[in-house]
Amino acid sequence: MKRLVSFALAIIAFCALLAVGSSQLQKSQGATSSGTLTLYNWGDYIDPALLKKFQKQTGYKVQVETFDSNEAMFTKIQQGGTNYDLAVPSEYMIEKMRKANLLVPIDHKRLKGFDNIDPYFHNLSFDSQNRYSVPYFWGTLGIIYNDQMINGSQIQHWNDLWSPKLRNNIMLVDSARDIMGMALISQGHSVNTTNIAELEQAKLKLEGLMPNVKAVVADEIKMYMAQNEAAVAVTWSGEAAEMMANNSHLHYVVPTEGSNLWFDNLVIPKTAKHYKAIYAFLNFMLEPENAAQNAEYVGYATPNKPAKALLPKAIADDKQFYPSNQVISKLQVYADLGNRMVGIYNDKFLEFKMYHK
Missing domain, CATH: 3.40.190.10 (Periplasmic binding protein-like II)
Known part of the structure; x- marks a missing residue:
């Protein structure tokens, strides 16, 4: 009986080790818990203070992973093994990702504040009717x-x-x-x-x-x-x-x-898991106050019209960047x-x- 119990305990211990190993593997491949949104972004391309604010307001934590080129981002997502909830490709890469069937269409019924985006940035050549993307910077x-x-x-x-x-x-x-x-x-x-x-x-x-x-x-x-x-x-x-x-x-x-x-937009990769967190984040970033804060931090032009109105006059009126x-x-x-x-x-x-x- 002792030997049988020992064998059973050994099996239980082995299964536990497998579970831990599987958990570690999922973490290394970009998988996250239901309370965490994984953003695949360019380096230093979002104000860290906004991420803390978002977590405080919604309870969702944001894990940021970075890439240094559109091509590297495309390859990583195409290869699979990741669970990125949002990514930030440029215009031509959005078109390429769409053709490769790597994107999920945006549910505009779940968006709040898309009308804040200047009409100029609606319905551009690389994404008709903004079916797959939400403007981020330009x-x-x-x-x-x-x-x-x-x-x-x-x-x-x-x-x-x-x-x-x-x-x-x-x-x-x-x-x-x-x-x-x-x-x-x-x-x-x-x-x-x-x-x-x-x-x-x-x-x-x-x-x-x-x-x-x-x-x-x-x-x-x-x-x-x-x-x-x-x-x-x-x-x-x-x-x-x-x-x-x-x-x-x-x-x-x-x-x-x-x-x-050029335009950098937020998109939902095919492997996304956490849709409540995704739309909470998109709506958060569409709020003019948050978009303005992000534009001041990053230094690029915001497509959010009321956010631009909140920027210091020296920035909003600067013809070099607008x-x-x-x-x-x-x-x-x-x-x-x-x-x-x-x-x-x-x-x-x-x-x-x-x-x-």
Whole structure:
């Protein structure tokens, strides 16, 4: 009898170990308890104080996991094994995720405050009728310059970057679509071209920029520009806002001939589990007070119209980050070009970077 009891206890102990192991595995794969919402977001892209406020109001805790590119986010969700409740992809990636059947449609009947979103951000090309996405932030690609190192009147257009006066004095953000797009626009082409000859021309033009390029970098670009490491950089509006906050000699310009207009939206991945928490969070972020607080913290432009009205006048009236309709009319939105064309853009950009070395 003792041996039988010992055997039974051993089985119970073994099952308990399996349960613990299974629990640990679920945690490592992004699974959460019913009281926790998992947000898959860009780094430092939400005010931590808002997460505490949300938990206090609703009882739901928010666990944030981060990615550093749309492509990395797409791959992680496509591979499965995660339980992300919300993610924050950009416009072209929303289109790609929808085509890959990775998104759950938004139930607009459960949303409160969607009317706070400026009508301009409704029904855009990448998501007709906002069936799959709720606008989160938007912005532009542009040029930031240091007035101690260069005269601002010399930097108003993309072609100004090719000036010999800027030799070894430009930093570029490490992004294929953005830098290839910059070159395409400077030649009068679409940022969504699938014309191989135009892409080759853009790459060759970028190679001509190389004497002026000091570095092609990622997040470090914010620190370098704030510390006067270069006179000029090509980067996104929100990154520029952070740089300017740390260096009063920096200024941001969106070239009048055109640039990229981008959108980051909240979406529900196919593997989401906690729908009550999801809609509670979406409704919380649609409240103007919360959207305004988040915009001040992050530095990007909010699509929430009443939230913009709550921002300090110096921010809301800043045409560098809330450009006029005339400027916006010249901006282009990235489309999903498919894996083959994206691969060609990446290859051309890599050839350019190797040329730099």
